[in-house]
Amino acid sequence: VxxxxxxxxxxxxxxxxxxxxxxxxxxxxxxxxxxxxxxxxxxxxxxxxxxxxxxxxxxxxxxxxxxxxxxxxxxxxxxxIPVSVIPSPYVPETPFLISAFPNPFNNTVRIRLSVNRHIYESVPLRIYSSSGQLIRHVDLSVRGHGDYEIAWDGTSADGKAVSSGIYIYTAEINGRYVSGKMALLK
Known part of the structure; x- marks a missing residue:
């Protein structure tokens, strides 16, 4: 050639x-x-x-x-020329995952943070409206790897019920963010 x-x-x-x-x-x-x-x-x-x-x-x-x-x-x-895929010995590890269930929800949703590292800190968990307005802020006290949960009853920080819609939940650990969407149906 x-x-x-x-x-x-x-x-x-x-x-x-x-x-x-x-x-x-x-x-x-x-x-x-x-x-x-x-x-x-x-x-x-x-x-x-x-x-x-x-x-x-x-x-x-x-x-x-x-x-x-x-x-x-x-x-x-x-x-x-043989072409083969050699698996990498390094697989990037996600330090934490976040999920909400049930989703969609009516009265209460459980937001779970799964941590797979030994992290000892306060982790901010925030819930936003689909327009970006902060609805609720909770600090989770993380003490090592494991699952941490909060229950959200569909109310804002001042205790008022929020309307049906899509809400975004986020958590941050050491400058890394994870987020998800949940739907409140009334």
């Missing part, structure tokens, strides 16, 4: 036009043309190169057999 150098380099562009460089490279036996961008005159570079090659095949300057031979060489090489 023969791969070109950058087709846009000065040694080529200073001496040959775009179309002429493509035709000469293919006639010289180049199988893969390398470019440093993906646009040519505001159009897709791949579409332009394909158009030029097709046009020159139709004009009998390039042969379709020559293009097929390049394709066959590329596929033969591709099939010789």
């Amino acid at each position: 023969i791969i070109s150098d950058a087709m846009g380099m000065g040694a080529i562009t200073n001496n040959y036009g775009f179309e002429e460089a493509i035709v000469l490279a293919v006639l010289a036996g180049t199988d893969i043309l390398l470019y440093t961008g993906n646009q040519y005159n505001g159009r897709s570079l791949v579409a332009e190169v394909t158009r030029i090659i097709r046009q020159n095949i139709d004009a009998n300057i390039l042969s379709e057999a020559r293009i097929d031979a390049s394709y066959d060489r590329i596929m033969t090489l591709k099939n010789k």
Whole structure:
């Protein structure tokens, strides 16, 4: 498989036009043309190169057999190189998850924070309306890994019942946030 150098380099562009460089490279036996961008005159570079090659095949300057031979060489090489997925020994760990149940809810919803690290701090849990208004703020006292829950009865910080709708709940630990949506149906 023969791969070109950058087709846009000065040694080529200073001496040959775009179309002429493509035709000469293919006639010289180049199988893969390398470019440093993906646009040519505001159009897709791949579409332009394909158009030029097709046009020159139709004009009998390039042969379709020559293009097929390049394709066959590329596929033969591709099939010789094994590709495998090697599992990474590092799997990023989510330090905590948050969920609400039942969801949707009518009277009371339980918001659960599941912590899988030894964290000892006060974790702010906030409930917002769908318009972004803070409805309720509770600090959960987290003492190590485990599940922590609060029950929310659908009232604001001043004890007033909120209307039916979508509410967002969030928690923050060490600058990392998790959130979810819950629906209150009355």
